[in-house]
Amino acid sequence: MRVLIVGANSGIGNALIRLIQERYRDAHIYGTWYQSYPTNLEGVELAHIDASNELDIRALAEQTGDLDWLINTVGLLHIDQLRPEKTVTQFDADFFNKNIKVNTLPSLFIAKYFRPAFKHNRPAHFATISAKVGSISDNRLGGWYSYRISKAALNMALKTISVEWQRSLPQVCVSALHPGTTDTRLSKPFQSNVPEGKLFSPQKTAGFIVDRLEKITAENTGNFWSWNGEKIPW
Ligand SMILES: NC(=O)c1ccc[n+]([C@@H]2O[C@H](COP(=O)([O-])OP(=O)(O)OC[C@H]3O[C@@H](n4cnc5c(N)ncnc54)[C@H](OP(=O)(O)O)[C@@H]3O)[C@@H](O)[C@H]2O)c1
Incomplete structure (x- = not known):
């Protein structure tokens, strides 16, 4: 099995790599890193990229x-002192553009350049970690404008890629995945309101993701999956 994890040092991506190494001992794994190098990985081919840079992708x-699984785990929710907006009056164009750049663009660049990697005609996965807050129909709480919009745009991108690839790469299952609230740098400032038992370790989340990918095939392409195996409405 040949795997690429974009974001090998994201909390979730790093745990995914270690779980795939455990479950698939012969897997050839590529990973990418951006600002922080993953020091805990062995036997992984690592490349330094900015996933929002088309030339790097x-x-x-x-x-x-060739790849059997390509999972994009790169994402952004807050930077330095900039937090997700509580009200539209906090909307900031630079913060919005950064969210789009990191949460939306990379999957489009990946789909654009990785088509040849999936031409092998074996069942394959292209998945990106999205977020339930990117669901338009599930939006009950409001707020978090830039993150929500960037993940909703990501979801539309993945759905559209799935439709195109049903014709041109019919063996590939394209998915958006909601990991559940996971204890990583990204969720740190927002963990206090998480109900007991609902803050998952990255290892647990990696288990949900690998279990899901093992269960679904190209027949299930174009869906948005929650950590618990339920489909989330777009
Ligand atoms: N944790 C949660 O509760 C939760 C919930 C819902 C969805 N998600 C989604 O899950 C995914 C993984 O997040 P995480 O929780 O594992 O957070 P994380 O540990 O903060 O990982 C985010 C990763 O994105 C990378 N990144 C940021 N900008 C990049 C760029 N331009 N190029 C390449 N890499 C870049 C960061 O790399 P550096 O470290 O090198 O800067 C970091 O490794 C994200 O898409 C997030 O939106 C997470």
Whole structure:
């Protein structure tokens, strides 16, 4: 099995790599890192990329060859002192553009350049970690404008890629995945309101994700999956 995890040092991506190594001992795994190098990984081919940079994604696609699983785990919710908006009066164009850049663009660049990696005609997965707050129909609480919008746009991108690839790459299952609230740098400032038992370790979340990918095939392409296996309405 040949795997690429974009974001090998994200809390979730790092746990995914270690779980895949455990479950698939012969897996050839590629990973990417951006600002922080993952020091805890062995036997992984690591590339330094900015996932929002088209040229970096193009160069990566030239290095990795055929893939069975490609999972994009890169994401942004807050930066330095900038937190998700509580009200639209806090909306800031730079923060919005950063969310789109990190949460939306990379999956589009990946789909653009990794088509040849899936031409092998074996069942394959292209999945991106999205977030339930990107569901338009599930939006009951409001707030978090930039993150919500960037994940909703990501979801539309993935759905649209799935429709196109049903024709051109019919063996590939394209998915948006909601990991559940997971104890990572991204969720740290927002963990106090999480109900007991609902803050998952990255290892637990990685288990949900790998279990889901093992269960679904190209027949299930174009869906938004929750950690518990339920479909989330777009
Ligand atoms: N944790 C949760 O509760 C939760 C809930 C719902 C959805 N998610 C989603 O799950 C995914 C993984 O997040 P996480 O929780 O594992 O958070 P995390 O540990 O903060 O990981 C985010 C990763 O994104 C990388 N990144 C940011 N900008 C990048 C860029 N331009 N190019 C390449 N990499 C970049 C960061 O790399 P550096 O470390 O090198 O900066 C970091 O490794 C995200 O898409 C997030 O939205 C998480």
